[in-house]
Amino acid sequence: QVQLVESGGGLVQAGGSLRLSCAASGRIFSSSGMAWFRQAPGKERNFVAGITWSGSGTYYADSVKGRFTISRDNAKNTVYLQMNSLRPEDTAVYYCAANPRGWVLTSAAVYDYWGQGTQVTVSS
Secondary structure: OOEEEEEOOEEEEOOOOEEEEEEEEOOOHHHOEEEEEEEOOOOOEEEEEEEOOOOOOEEEOOOOOOOEEEEEEOOOOEEEEEEOOOOHHHOEEEEEEEEOOOOOOOOHHHOOEEOOOEEEEEEO
16 A cells, blocks of 8 residues: 655746655555656646656656656655746646556556645746
8 A cells, every 4th residue: 555645836936946745655665656647627637757666767748848857765755746947837736646566657547546636836
């Protein structure tokens, strides 16, 4: 069992930065593929970024490439999402997700565990 708790969301002006954190409890974190998804009001939940269990593979949605960076610290059971050059269209609830099988896919269906989400609002 894995419990995920996100933090770091907030209100920021366009062009600003935020760093999201996702703290995990449970022994399988270090072997889990981790991802961030986001969901804007009235829209589907979409893949943002993912990182393999070892950290050797990272993947990004085209809309955030070059602006967002995902990383993990297995000693701290934490995954991060550094978000730079934020845009109003980045406004959404951001969710952390874990796939205990270790790999990363863009489909939300493969992730067994989810956090409660953290709101990110980017003003223009």
